Amino acid sequence: MNADNLSNEMTATHQMIKKSLAQTVELYGGNRSLGQIYSTLYIHGGPMTLDDLKNQTGMSKGSMSLGVRRLLDDKLIERVYRREERKDLYQTRGDFFQIFSAFFTKLWGTDVAMNVETNQKAQVQYEAVLSAPKSKADYEEALRMLKKTKEALTYYTFLHALVEDFHSGEFIQYLTEKYNLDQ
16 A cells, blocks of 8 residues: 555545554554554554554554564464565465454363363362362362362353364354345
8 A cells, every 4th residue: 555645535535444443453452552553453454564563553563563473473473484485474364253263262272271161160179179178168168169170060061062163164164144244
């Protein structure tokens, strides 16, 4: 995109979209600089080098490099190659469904792994208290919390299944068909 040849209206519209996308990245847990990098790549519509991004955003090359690495890790952007180009090039991933899936399944997967292990350990400890309680209060509390850990594990089993369906594309396919969303 050659921004020098655009009308003021077109530039203003691009800025409106960039601001909205940057806020979305922040809403999803990124910071302002991640949002600036992502929205700049999105509006540009093609691959950019770190130097291009630095010039467009005014960020330092170090901040740019860290931000790009995070966006790559979160699968919001991808590295692309152009024949005879010596510098790394980056662009946004084209499919918002894929971006949503990659971003949220990473978060949900971390949540599942962390909380399943914790609840399983707690369940063993509560069962140990139930087998040899030191008091009626301990017994009742262990019984109450054992029920809660089982409920939590049921939820995390569901969340794990949801992550798997997102990874396979089945859930997105189901929703796009159900609501006649054209991908």
